[in-house]
């Protein structure tokens with residue numbers, strides 16, 4: 001069954017995800033909360049189980065067979081992540097707990113030593129709290145300024161305003177690739193070019209981009225790029241910080257301990273090479289292996305086909321919802337990915353979410369860890385349906401039916 005523009009066999013793909021095949025409140029589950037976390041295909045679950053069942057061992061330490069097998073799979077996970085982002089070398093791939101952890105690493109290890117009183121860091125109105133607070137607190141501590149790129153009513157960055165913000169005092173631009181609330185796809189290549197023309201490095205929060213489109217960090221020319229494994233159909237607790245080698249080389253380690261050292265005496269420690277300098281302690285071995293399986297899975301389907309399929313689904317969803325009286329869409333940029341945020345005249349987002357749940361439809365409601373963005377649009381919260389390649393137009397129709405039910409209940 002190939003009934004869509006991209007030729008994805010979605011019925012077949014859905015078979016790969018055991019969690020999707022269940023009833024919720026007596027209705028078939030319609031999972032539309034993929035921006036919060038994605039479901040796991042059986043191959044990812046199997047990779048985790050196989051590791052713990054057959055190969056469990058610490059890495060880079062033992063000469064014994066199990067440790068060698070675990071190390072091989074762990075190292076392969078790094079190569080897969082490197083290929084996934086098209087980074088120049090495995091050394092530029094640092095395993096972290098997730099996007100939040102990766103941003104904190106850049107804040108503490110890159111920005112802290114480089115930021116002085118009166119300097120600036122630039123973020124945008126549409127950032128996730130994880131890409132606001134580390135910079136805010138650091139700026140407060142250093143007497144530096146946090147500047148915020150404004151957006152228009154559609155949810156697009158005002159690039160002219162951004163250009164004006166850059167000065168010799170700008171030390172870093174930290175910006176999201178795709179908004180988790182609006183779905184806006186930001187022109188990262190342009191943002192990077194403008195910053196680099198003034199010698200300013202750029203860190204990109206890629207949490208909502210890598211699940212939906214092929215990302216090439218060398219083409220973007222960004223200096224840092226972070227994402228979470230659990231949003232690309234992999235396990236929680238694992239993510240990637242990509243950094244250009246020359247920047248990472250110059251940065252002090254973020255946390256200290258075993259694995260990140262070459263030699264230790266009580267007087268002096270010599271740090272390990274990249275990427276190990278930034279990976280103290282026993283790593284999340286199962287997480288790396290599971291994320292590697294998720295990357296293999298995405299590659300087998302193809303990010304370009306995923307992008308095309310989800311784009312078609314998004315357009316269908318936006319069209320359906322904009323046709324419902326009393327529904328207002330938040331985030332209507334022409335370049336958009338996989339997220340439909342909305343509010344309704346008749347009901348608070350929390351009540352929308354509760355009624356949808358009784359219909360088996362899982363969406364997220366609330367501020368989506370982006371309270372300043374909610375303030376920009378003058379709403380306390382939104383309901384958000386976020387799409388994956390395993391979602392279908394039939395499921396969008398069920399969402400619409402469930403929204404009709406909200407209208408019935410509250411009017």
Ligand SMILES: *Cc1c(COP(=O)(O)O)cnc(C)c1O
Nearest residue numbers: 098099100128130180207208228
């Ligand atoms: C989810 C998300 C984060 C935080 O990711 P964690 O996995 O919770 O660390 C940061 N930024 C964006 C845009 C996100 O969607």
